[in-house]
Amino acid sequence: MMDKYFNYRKHKTDFKTEVIAGVSTFLTMAYIMFLNPVILADGGFDFGGVFTATALASALACFIAAFYARTWPVGLAPGMGINAFIAYGVCLGMKYTPAEALGAVLVAGVVFLIISLTPIRAWLINSIPKSLKLGIGAGIGLFLAIIGFQLMGLTSDNPVVLVQLGDLSNPLLLLGAGAFISMIVMEKMKIKGNIIIGIVAFSIIAWVFGFAKFNGVASMPPPMTHLFAFDLGAALSASMVTVIFTLFFIDFFDTAGTLTSVANVSGKIRSNGEIEDVDKMMLSDSVSTVAGAVMGTTTVTTYVESAAGVKAGGRTGMTSLVIGLLFLLMLFFAPLATSLPKEIDAAALIYISTLFVRNIKDIEWDDIGEAGPAVLAMIAMPFTYSISNGIALAFVSYAAIKICTGKTDVNPAIWVIAILSLISFYVA
Numbered sequence: 001m002m003d004k005y006f007n008y009r010k011h012k013t014d015f016k017t018e019v020i021a022g023v024s025t026f027l028t029m030a031y032i033m034f035l036n037p038v039i040l041a042d043g044g045f046d047f048g049g050v051f052t053a054t055a056l057a058s059a060l061a062c063f064i065a066a067f068y069a070r071t072w073p074v075g076l077a078p079g080m081g082i083n084a085f086i087a088y089g090v091c092l093g094m095k096y097t098p099a100e101a102l103g104a105v106l107v108a109g110v111v112f113l114i115i116s117l118t119p120i121r122a123w124l125i126n127s128i129p130k131s132l133k134l135g136i137g138a139g140i141g142l143f144l145a146i147i148g149f150q151l152m153g154l155t156s157d158n159p160v161v162l163v164q165l166g167d168l169s170n171p172l173l174l175l176g177a178g179a180f181i182s183m184i185v186m187e188k189m190k191i192k193g194n195i196i197i198g199i200v201a202f203s204i205i206a207w208v209f210g211f212a213k214f215n216g217v218a219s220m221p222p223p224m225t226h227l228f229a230f231d232l233g234a235a236l237s238a239s240m241v242t243v244i245f246t247l248f249f250i251d252f253f254d255t256a257g258t259l260t261s262v263a264n265v266s267g268k269i270r271s272n273g274e275i276e277d278v279d280k281m282m283l284s285d286s287v288s289t290v291a292g293a294v295m296g297t298t299t300v301t302t303y304v305e306s307a308a309g310v311k312a313g314g315r316t317g318m319t320s321l322v323i324g325l326l327f328l329l330m331l332f333f334a335p336l337a338t339s340l341p342k343e344i345d346a347a348a349l350i351y352i353s354t355l356f357v358r359n360i361k362d363i364e365w366d367d368i369g370e371a372g373p374a375v376l377a378m379i380a381m382p383f384t385y386s387i388s389n390g391i392a393l394a395f396v397s398y399a400a401i402k403i404c405t406g407k408t409d410v411n412p413a414i415w416v417i418a419i420l421s422l423i424s425f426y427v428a
Contacts, residue, residue: 002318006070018073021314022322025075027193028147028305031348032058032077033330034337036197036297038345039147043087045296046097048222048334053296054078055221055331061288061300062324066317069280073314074262075323076288079301080352081140082127082250084147085387086298090243091099093385096234101243102226102293103235108247109289109299116250116282127413129361132394133253135374139381139390140250141356146382148349150340151175171211171344175202192308195348202347203340216335226296245420246388251299255285258304266310304355369405373398392421 008014037050054077061076090101149155153173157165166173179202186194206212234240259281262268268276285302292300309319360378364370373394381390399418402410 002009006316006318008040008318010252011071013313015318017313018316018318018365019322019388021073021309021312021319023326024192024302024312025073025306025309025314025319026326027321028195028308029075029303030076030193030326030330031195031199032080033327033333034196034340035080035345035348036078036083038151038340039083039087039089039414040098040298043091043098043101045087045091045170046222046225047338049227049296051222051334051337052331053226053292054223054226055327056289057292057295057300058296059324059327060291061284062296062327064210064288064291065281065284065302066320069277069284070317071268071277071315072262072281072284073266073309073316073319074259074281074306075303075309075320076300077303077327078292078297079251079254079270079299079303080349080389081144081254081356082119082247082301083297084144085246085250088147089386089388094239094243096240096243097224097231099231100234100240101298102230102296103232104240104243105247105298106230106290106293107232107235107240108251109243109286109293111244111248112252112289113283113286116230116279116286123413127411128253128255129370129398129410129414131367131370131374132377132398134359134363135377135394136250137254137257137389138357138360138374139378139394140387141353142378143381143385143387143390144356145303145353146385148346148353151346151349153343157327166403170210170343172206172341175206175211175341176343178202179344180350182349183351195351198351199340199344199348202344206341206344207339210305212341213339215339218332219335221331222334224296228294229296230293241420241423242388248389249301249391250387251285251289255282255302258302258306262302262304262306262310266315275330280328369401369407372401395421 002015033054036054037047040050041047058077065072065076067072086101090096091098132184153166153170155163156166165201179198183198185196202382207214258277259278263275270276288300363374376397377394380393381387395418399414
């Protein structure tokens with residue numbers, strides 16, 4: 001039955017290979033089950049509610065991809081970077097409630113869904129300069145890094161120089177640093193699941209030596225405290241324009257970039273440059289974002305870690321189905337999630353930040369008009385503690401440079417986004 005539905009023969013794969021691919025991808029992205037509740041809890045969300053929502057939203061998203069976009073071997077879950085933006089930027093920084101933040105996620109998801117059904121999708125994907133995409137991605141990485149440094153205790157506040165080195169005698173900080181190093185080493189050794197292995201291994205050390213409390217391994221899933229808890233009132237206000245735009249921008253272009261990467265690895269790019277079944281996958285991603293917001297978690301997106309499953313031979317939606325089933329199993333491990341020290345969780349944030357930043361090598365460094373706005377986006381995000389500020393400053397500066405140099409023959413979308421970004425500074 002599975003063979004007929006997913007057509008293994010056509011895609012030169014089989015059931016066993018697809019299962020192995022699904023497990024491989026899941027191991028590389030399972031960290032989101034632990035990090036998403038930790039990050040959103042800092043913004044006022046209920047840890048248990050987010051844990052359950054993360055598992056269910058990820059599973060549902062993978063099932064949608066499996067049975068609708070059934071030629072895509074991908075995993076979906078709440079995205080890193082977006083969850084930090086919601087927790088630290090929207091809730092803590094802008095003082096919105098979790099319900100209001102979820103309302104913004106829902107609206108952004110609906111916008112993404114509508115655009116995924118229209119030609120605007122391709123227009124937008126092709127409109128944003130490569131350097132800006134890379135710079136914004138790197139900025140998100142640096143934003144994650146500074147959050148990771150704070151959670152681990154590597155930095156502390158200083159009234160003169162703003163930040164300073166933290167207390168290096170803290171045993172949990174040292175264990176977190178060890179976890180980070182171990183993740184790098186395992187990556188070099190091509191060990192799958194390096195992030196989750198590093199988190200659990202060093203957490204066990206913390207439990208054994210009494211540096212952290214162990215709350216158990218398994219239990220019944222926590223209640224979904226944020227189910228249908230979104231508030232659309234604030235989401236539809238003028239002050240939320242920049243937030244919704246940021247959520248949409250990150251999800252849309254992150255998904256487009258991820259799908260392009262997976263398509264390259266899996267051979268889904270046709271001779272004319274078009275990506276096979278990309279419409280179905282974009283639609284699956286946008287529907288999943290809406291479903292995630294309803295369940296009580298931030299934007300659900302396609303994970304670049306899906307490449308691990310593709311490298312293991314995954315070629316069909318059966319890989320996604322396996323990933324979804326494994327996320328359902330994670331529902332029963334909430335006590336383990338609450339036992340993980342935040343300092344060790346932070347190691348994963350810092351590690352993930354390196355994956356975001358390393359793509360800056362592809363920025364057009366020889367063209368300062370391209371590189372300047374990209375670098376501005378990179379440094380503005382951590383220093384203003386806002387992803388949306390970094391995106392807005394990047395587009396405004398890019399448009400201004402083009403005007404001042406007489407190069408106004410750029411995609412009209414650039415002008416639209418730059419004007420919206422300027423407006424956002426005054427309505428936020």
